[in-house]
Amino acid sequence: MALLFITITMNFQLQTKGCVGCVETERMGLLQLKSYLNSLLIPKGEIFLKSWSHDDRSGDCCHWERVKCSDASLGGNIVHLSLNLLQIQSLNLSLLHSFPQLETLDFSSNWCNHLFDPIHGYKSLERLEKLRTLDFSGNRFNNSALPFLSAAMSLRTLNLGSNELKGVFPPNGLVFPSSLQVLNLRRNQLSSTPKGYSEICRLKYLQELDLGSNVLTSMPYCLSNLTRLRTLDLSGNQLNENLSSFVFGLPPALEYLSLLDNNFNGSFSFNSLSNHTRLTVFKLSSKVGMIQPQSETSLVPLFQLKMLTLHNFSLGNTIHGFLVHQHDLIFIDISYSQLTGAFPAWVLQNNTRLQTILLNNNLLTELQLPKIVHGLQVFDISSNRIHDSIQEDIGLVFPKLRYMNFSSNYFHGTLPSSMGMMKSLLMLDMSFNGLSGLLPKTFLSSCYSLKFLKLSNNQLKGEIFPEYADLTSLAWLALDGNNFSESLGEGLLKSKNLTLLDISDNNVSGSLPLWIDRMSSLEYLYMRGNQLNGHFPRQLQNLKLKVIDISHNSFFGSLPRNVEFPILRELRLQNNEFIGSIPDALFEAELLEVIDMRNNNFSDMVLNNVAKASNLGVLLLRSNSFETHIPEKLCQLSDVGILDLSQNRFKGVIPSCFSEMSFGAKKYDSNMSFDPVEGFSQVSFSQSWSYTSAINLDDDFGYGAQRTPAIIVDFLTKRRYEAYQGDILRYMYGLDLSSNQLSGEIPVEIGSLQNIVSLNLSSNYLTGSIPDSISKLKDLGSLDLSNNKLDGNIPPVLADLNNLGFFNVSYNNLSGEIPIKGHLLTFPERSYIGNAHLCGLPTNKSCNPASVPEPSGSKQAKEEEEEGDDVIDMVWFYWTCGAVYITTTLALSAILCVDSRWSREWFYQVDPLVRSFARK
Template identity: 40%
Template sequence: MHGHKSCWDSERMGLLEIKAFIKSVSDMQYADAILVSWVDNRTSDCCSWERIKCNATTGRVMELSLSDAIRVNSIDVSDGFPIINMSLFVPFQELHVLDLWNNRFEGWEENKASNTHGISKRLKILNIGYNSFNDSLVPLLTSLTSLTTLLLQANGLKEGFKPKKGLANLRNLEVLDVSGNGLTGSLTMQGICELKNLVELNLSGNKFDGSLPQCLSNLTYLRVLDLSSNQLSGSLPISVFANLTSLEYLSLSDNKFQGSFSLSVLANHSRLEVLQISRLQIETENFPWPPKFQLKVLNLQHCNVSGTIPSFLQYQYDLRYIDLSHNNLDGTIPTWLLQNNTKLEILFLFNNFLTGRLHLPDSKRDLLHLVISNNNFIGTLPDNFGVILPELVYLDMSQNSFVGSIPPSTGYMERLLFLDLSSNNFSGELPKQFLTGCVSLEFMNLSHNLFVGQIFPKYMNLTQLAWLYLNNNQFTGRLEEGLLNAPSLYILDVSNNMLSGQLPHWAGNFSNLDVLLMSRNSLEGGVSVPLSNLQVTRILDISGNKLYGPLEFSSNHSSLRHLFLHNNSLNGTIPNALLQSSQLTTLDLRDNEFSGSIPHLINEDSNLRALLLRGNNLQGNIPEPLCHLRKLSIVDISCNNLNGSIPSCFTNISLWMEEGDSFNGFVIWHGILVPFPSMGNYYNSILSLMLPGEDYRESSQRVEIKFMAKNRYESYKGDVLNYMTGLDLSSNELTGDIPSEIGLLPELHALNLSHNHFSGSIPRSFSNLKMIESMDLSYNELSGRIPLELSELNYLSIFNVSYNDLLGPVPNSRQFANFDENNYRGNPLLCGPPVLKNCRSDLPPPLPTTPAEEDESAIDKVAFNWSFAASYVAVILGLMAILLLNSYWRRQWFLLVDACIDSSCFYFLYKLAFYRRRLGQS
């Protein structure tokens, strides 16, 4: 006989086998900690063991919980996650509850010897959510006909329940959760409509498609229905929801429903507490009478709701969560919205057209999240803002038209973690109460406003601050040391203000400072000492200031990825260490006073993607190792004094953008974890029900680079830089032929070789630059014809070959049909419609191109010179004969010469002689 307090011996042995299995696939100590009372002692009372409940009469195990028992952090999972043998559960004949939640089981095995699945047929509750079971588990599940609760969320059941009856055998089911599995097909195939005892049903996070079946109206006991995040389509059948009067929770968000749906259909659903619908045309007015429900959660984002705040909300007094974002709401926020709902914690109204002033209720509220960004609010914030809303954790009022200063009462918001007031018209100084009272603040964005005064006063007490954006304001004065009270600072942006003084030496005191942006101010002095203090910064931008002196760079800056020093007065030579760094991705030294040559000591394993040296006093040749940088994609060394030819190593230029090369170094991601209520705070359910709000605010710092393309500086930012390639060598003293190998850069978008002394012909290989958008070869000494093959460049929108020695017909098809004579000025021997000059039929034909890209214009020049000389001699001899033999024509000639001196004829003759001389030299 077995006592009513003790397990059966077979069950005790089964428990020990389960413990041995857990130890075999998990951390030994962790297994002991989870199953604290599971010891190898036959006399111990296993009914008192942790995670076990027994039948008080029979002593048999009824409930067994192994949830979160497998620890994979300390074991090798290269061969996959553990597979559980269902025969382990054979001894438990009266098992009613089995919980295997969150163990990452990858599969299961049957007990083939006894030809049984191993799980008791009396099982009523089975929780195997958050594992990796696949569709092979389906036959087992459909055989457990006694189940009342089946939780399968976040497994791998992509094929679903393929048998014709699907889940129809499980007629006793009351709770079903198959969310997050990626199940496909229609709902009718799953047999759900046969489960008439269902009370809670969660089908969210799958790929169910088709229309909503009418048979769902048979589930009259249904209290929870979650169909969100599927691909359901068609119109919503009114009769289905009219019959489901027991509904307390309804979520239809993120589907592909068409048509409109009137909330009046739900007016008689007196039990309804949670309503979530998105991406569907919702009619919120025309209720036949005030609705009988009292909602706690209302989410109608992306529902094209227009007009004022829905009037039926006047009858709601128990709301905790409201999300009406991404709609077409206008007018003001009515005072009754906050006045009536004293328990409201979340209010999302962003991305609408709301206007007017922000009015608050008369007394304190416990609002936690207020997001009204991207609207048209005006006026000042109420003086008692922080008194009425002291519990705020998350406040986003960005992209509006608020004016005035920040109220001092904001200092009462001691729990505030996230604050975004950017892109408004706020002004004035930051109040002392605000800078000392918001002690929990981690994220603050006040950018793009009109704030003034000195920043970072010594009394500043924002000790938790990590993300600080004060850019694009009117702050003045020197940078004080008050920010040192925030040792965890991660990002600091004070760019585009009116700050003065020297770069702060204390910036190096921040051990976590990842992004430091101080561009477009009036900072002055040297940079070497402040730079030497920065140890972990990845993005440093101090461009557009009044900084001067030499630049020093050492191995201490091993973390630096993006360095922007352009538009200052820095001088001396460029440090060799900059191009020897293996981590540097962006180097922007444009428009300074650097001299000497480009460093030749270049690390060929460098990650350098953008090299910008424009507008300095650099001399010498382009160093050959430069074109061995295999990740380089943007090069601007224009407006210097570089000489020599493009180095021969540019035969390897095709390595610059290797096929399949992926890179995301131009975007620095960061996030802030903000406490966000779960659905469990507002509705109690066995299911894993979700709120659409985020508890993780992820944003990014996108690196921005300006590059000359299409005859103007273009700004390329973030991910776009991964696809931008450009080469600008313009305005130097470079000579020689243009290497044909440049044509091996099929991803090149912009090429500028203008204002140099390049000679020879335009390489025909340029026709391979299929992505080219801008090509400027003007102001050189190029000769020969414009290759007709260039007309195949379908994306070419800017093309300039002005002021060269080109000749022959101009391409006039495809993209070239958009170019006119302005693109070809200074080439008198070009002809064709674009230059308004007919081509002569006797013009010598072009010669075939040799593999070495021979100069196709050599014979043309010789023929032209001989023909021109013969014509010239014939004209001179004829003119001299006439003048010697006829005195009348002699007088007329001298009169003509006098007239030419005072007219444009002289200029014409001068230009004719000039072009003849250039042709003779070439």
């Protein structure tokens, strides 16, 4: 049974000893509200009422059912009411009449779609004369709720963010109270606004306006009338105004201005900010093109920014003119802006309180460090063109760094030993560079706080974490794509919190150490592409692994029959030398999603427990040694999305029960921002900035590393391998039975796999005709039926497969005309060759050869003429042969007579042949 909480804050006026007398009206109101909400709760749960006073949150006195209040209170009045019930779909506002002192009503995040108040209608809120804050964000209110909300004329703060309001801004039907100070309409569907005077512009006391994530294309000109406006957020819209003029016309008292992710184009002059003398936060970017900065005058700005965000600017080396006068910055994000030249170390020199600088995805070519010890905490210059080595004193300059991302550059040399002085470092990403040598001992033994270390795709070498390594906080370690050749070092055992270990694509050889099962926190193990050998490491069974990838190594032998991984999600054993059967115990892992055993020598499957693998979405068994019929128990994998049984020796017919497999019902989790295989650089380290009416900038950092690595699946479709992951994997469904010994007809039930994208039945012994039911596969993008014994016509209904991008029926016994419509006309001749009786485009065979009857006399004359031509040809042939023979004989005789050396050689070769024939 669910327990849901209503939070009630009580404001008590008198304090006495002993028990409290509660206001009867409010007591009855609470009980009535509790009963009402319980009746609406879906699924049925229990409402738990909880209250406290401002002065004392302990005690139990009022004798209200499930309500606690102070034992030293008298005459309590409820002033704050928060109803976060998640599944309530309507609210009877008349129940709030019992709380006349109510100041704050929080009904956010309930998915409510309407306000139901049949008795008092829109006057329900009008009676709450002291209501100051109303939060209805995170519901499903549309414009029909607006007349009710307009009755709350005493409001100071109105939050309608994340609802379904549509149409113009301000919404028709919503009358704002003239005293409104904070208005939040973020994440709705509000569109264009009137250019002239607007309802919003009469709000003389408005201080904060948030219209982010709508579809606004313009704003009213009268915004300049809002002289008290301090916060304006228009990010995530479609504004295409003249940028400089628009910014210049905004209220001069602005302190926070966000114009991120709009449709601005053209140029921008930073001088347009000159009137905004209080500006503290400025954010600007475009979704449709690069913004060109205008050349600036020598005017010194009167404001001092704390936070600056510029994306998609064509800055070049013009950043200096704007920032040179800023000395109070805490956060700088100038990404994707074609910034060139050396890293602007002077920005750090000028702004000693700077905590975050993000200059990723630019064109920087040189790293320069400031000449001071700086308190910087976040440093990101990833995806630039810096060719330097990393300065040896970087750890001395930035001792307080918490996040450092230098990935995707051209850094060379070794990691500086001074990085061991970064005692606060949480995340380090140096992947995709040219770093070489050993990892510094001071770094491995001193960075106690390090949680995420990504050094992939460099040229590092040596032992992986020798015994002196002491990274006790490490949770993620990615060293793939280097030249590490020695085995795992016991220093890894000191990283007791290690969750992910990726040493793929190195030169590590030998067997896994026996002590690996002591890494009790390990969940993700990636070791593909090394030179590891031996039997399947049994010690892995002692770990709670979710991913095992030991593919592309030299492991051999059979898998243990009793192998168990209860919470395993992915098992990747491809490209090894395993033999024998696939243990049935593997399928007992109920969370198992991917099994990849391609390119081994497995020869048997025990599938008694296959039905337990209800979550299995990918099964890849290509290139093994299976010689049996396809087990019908595979059909119990009802949620499978990709099945590859190709390049085996499966025989018999294709099971008709494949129609029971969904090939489309499986849904993968796409909320994955961090992929340890494809690139740690996807991890974003975000700074949490909260902005309130008091202009608070919170410098509490948080890191955005996703705890669940992404699933990546390689699958052959359209005769090439593609890697599918994230959202793409959610919509990729394929069946590959090619290169086997399957016979019989293609089952008509194949048309039930309506979500399938790739179907490959090529290189078998399939007979019969192509079933019309394939035309039901509307999402089919690749169909390969080549190299079989199919006959009959190509069904014309296949032309209705509008998504078909690859089609091959070559080398069959098909006949008749190729349907001349739809996508079938777009495929080349090689898609149809090897079918002697197919005709029509794109082949050169005509389906209706012309046959005109000829007169008998002319026909006889033609035959006599052809017969005469044959006689002449034979005579000419005999004369030619005779001439060649005579010419050759004369030439040979002349050579033998003239040159004695050639004559002797001739007789030396001929004489033994003559003697051998004589003996016979």
